[in-house]
Amino acid sequence: MSTNCVELRGLTFSRGQRVILDSLDIDIPRGKITAILGPSGCGKTTLLRLIGSQLRPDQGSILFEGTDISRLRRQELFVLRERMGMLFQSGALFTDLSVFENVAFPLRLHTDLPESMIRDLVLIKLHAVGLRGARDLMPAELSGGMSRRAALARAIILDPELIMYDEPFVGQDPIFAGVLRDLIKRINEAMGCTCIIVSHDIAETVSISDYMYVLSEGRIIGQGAPDAVMNSDDARVRQFLQGLPDGPVPFHYPAPDYRSDLQLEEM
Amino acid sequence: MLSYLQRLGRTGLDVAAGFGRAGILLAQAVWGPIDWRYGPGLLLRQLHFVGVYSLIIIVVSGVLIGMVLALQGYTVLVRFGAESALGQMVSLTLLRELGPVVAALLFAGRAGSALTAEIGLMKTTEQLAAMEMIGVDPLRRVARPRLLAGIIAMPILAQVFNMVAILGAVGVGVSWLGVDAGSFWSNMQQSVELGEDVMNGVIKAFAFGVVVTWIAVFEGFDAEPTPEGISTATTRTVVYSSLAVLAMDFLLTAIMFGVD
Amino acid sequence: MQSRSIEISVGAFILLGIVALSFLVIQVSGLTFADARRDTYQLSAQFNTVAGLAPRAKVMVAGVTIGRVTEIHIDPVSVRAVVDMAIDKNVDYLTADSIASIKTAGVLGEQYVSIAVGASEDILKGGDRIRDTQSAMILEDLIGKFVTNFGDKK
CATH class of the missing domain: 1.20.5 (Single alpha-helices involved in coiled-coils or other helix-helix interfaces)
Structure with a gap:
């Protein structure tokens, strides 16, 4: 068996006329943290949805532990997804359930454990994210950072082999971002699971990832160990990583000549 | 001209595709084994959300409509000295048409829009996607109990509406305008048939319940996952389900009471 | 909780x-359950005209409903209207010389069949016919007669 948990081969996905992902080849090594970086709207979230098989690719294959998940049927997918965890951008806690019930939800569905054991497992995971005391709160009563941590506890409750993080650091203050970063690292080390982080938050992501891909307009423009990518010579990678306003990604939306547009010619 | 035709064709195809999606949603939500892991709690909660919350508006509107019917009916009937037929007029109007239809319209406005908004919000906040990732089919866990609850609640609401409306008519007709209570009730009882009038009303309400909740749930799932998308979907629910209720009412009336 | x-x-x-x-x-x-479900027997009666009588109209004795009209059709031989009625089983006092007439409840009310019970010993059974009938009064005819009489006198 290969050392990769997920392998994407020639993955193409388009929405209407717009090609979002253009024949991508990506390997996600097992047990490592892989970061997928790229500017907003480059198809990162779509990529996660494809790996979670909530979307079907137009072309190409998605291998998860050797199985091509893009060929599976609906009910087979539901079984397979028990082995995946996903932390959504907004947390996506179920608003009608308390924090405790949210975390217990996958357990109640997929296992027949007695109530006392469910309670212990949920409290262990809640303790790991520091929310053991918040178990009886409703999601509406949590702050953004707290609900994301509760969602993280839910994502890891079944000890999945693969955890996907969709923009985990977006909209977080530095303290929470730091907390989350350490959590992701600790979970990865403690559970030995494969992690995919999709983000445009470079500093936080680079510090914990083992391997990086940089995506732009549906293509891979750079990949490698974090150090190598950070020191890349590629102009597009440099522009993104260093946050330069103008470069290969132009500052201006395509427009006719400025002077003629302002009708300054006659003067 | 040609582009106009083209647009017409595209709209037609969109409508057909929408019907297809709605049908697939209904089939997937309804077929398949009942999952006892969810228990009756989900259905109960939805019945509470859809039924009990709609009760106040149904009762208040019912009483008012009954009172207005009695007042209007009286002013017409008293000219022919036939005000004792007030009970008959009010009850037949309510049982056959007004009860199920008005209750369904109110239900679409109160419960249907709330269902759409709730499901749309769940979609926007990625709760539906999260369910899928946890391995739960949102059609089974979210759509099915809501559909069931709406289908159960609608006939109940319509009958409650009929009852309070008739009581409202009694209040105005008998207590205020002085129609004889005995002839009011006996006229009513002689002209109302159990099978023809009461049961057909129940069947109508049931059919409206299916259509309104189906549209509401479908629009929720089909909404664009943006705040704007939710608001358009909610509007669409109310508009489409009102139109569907009125159109179906005509069809059902033609089948039930039409000349054969 | x-x-x-x-x-x-x-x-x-x-x-x-x-x-x-x-x-x-x-x-x-x-x-009032649908009539077919109740235990009834069938009677029929022929009228010159039924003018406005409809199926499901009431059949009454002394103002009490004892049955319903089930069907109205025309007898091709005599060209008279035949009214079939379903009468409750427990009504076993309709004599053979009963008189059936079509009446109107109030000026604008609905039409119904009224049966006046006679004194004969014979009791009507299912499938029997009521011989004596009085047809519906037609308002137009009455007015017509009245106008002609009025004209003649002058």
Whole structure:
């Protein structure tokens, strides 16, 4: 068996006329943290949805532990997804359930454990994210950072082999971002699971990832160990990583000549 | 001209595709084994959300409509000295048409829009996607109990509406305008048939319940996952389900009471 | 605790629905089941004209409903209207010389069949015919007669 948990081969996905992902080849090594970086709207979230098989690719294959998940049927997918965890951008806690019930939800569905054991497992995971005391709160009563941590506890409750993080650091203050970063690292080390982080938050992501891909307009423009990518010579990678306003990604939306547009010619 | 035709064709195809999606949603939500892991709690909660919350508006509107019917009916009937037929007029109007239809319209406005908004919000906040990732089919866990609850609640609401409306008519007709209570009730009882009038009303309400909740749930799932998308979907629910209720009412009336 | 209050309110809601339905069934419809379900026997009667009588109209004796009109058709031989009626089984006092007439309840009311019971020993059974009939009074005819009489006198 290969050392990769997920392998994407020639993955193409388009929405209407717009090609979002253009024949991508990506390997996600097992047990490592892989970061997928790229500017907003480059198809990162779509990529996660494809790996979670909530979307079907137009072309190409998605291998998860050797199985091509893009060929599976609906009910087979539901079984397979028990082995995946996903932390959504907004947390996506179920608003009608308390924090405790949210975390217990996958357990109640997929296992027949007695109530006392469910309670212990949920409290262990809640303790790991520091929310053991918040178990009886409703999601509406949590702050953004707290609900994301509760969602993280839910994502890891079944000890999945693969955890996907969709923009985990977006909209977080530095303290929470730091907390989350350490959590992701600790979970990865403690559970030995494969992690995919999709983000445009470079500093936080680079510090914990083992391997990086940089995506732009549906293509891979750079990949490698974090150090190598950070020191890349590629102009597009440099522009993104260093946050330069103008470069290969132009500052201006395509427009006719400025002077003629302002009708300054006659003067 | 040609582009106009083209647009017409595209709209037609969109409508057909929408019907297809709605049908697939209904089939997937309804077929398949009942999952006892969810228990009756989900259905109960939805019945509470859809039924009990709609009760106040149904009762208040019912009483008012009954009172207005009695007042209007009286002013017409008293000219022919036939005000004792007030009970008959009010009850037949309510049982056959007004009860199920008005209750369904109110239900679409109160419960249907709330269902759409709730499901749309769940979609926007990625709760539906999260369910899928946890391995739960949102059609089974979210759509099915809501559909069931709406289908159960609608006939109940319509009958409650009929009852309070008739009581409202009694209040105005008998207590205020002085129609004889005995002839009011006996006229009513002689002209109302159990099978023809009461049961057909129940069947109508049931059919409206299916259509309104189906549209509401479908629009929720089909909404664009943006705040704007939710608001358009909610509007669409109310508009489409009102139109569907009125159109179906005509069809059902033609089948039930039409000349054969 | 919260789920318990939901259970109670949903239970009350369903109960209210049952109450409403029974109210409609008992108080509003007066529990008049469809006629076919009741035990009845068939009688028929021929009229010169039924003018406005419709199926499901009431059949009354002394103002009390004892049955319904089930069908109205025309007898091709005599060219008279034949009215079939379903009479309740427990009505066993309709004599052979009873008179059936079509009457109107009030000026604008609905038309019904009124049966006046005679004094004969013979009792009508299922499938029998009432011989003596009085046809419906037609308002136009009456007015017509009245006008012609009035004209003649002058």
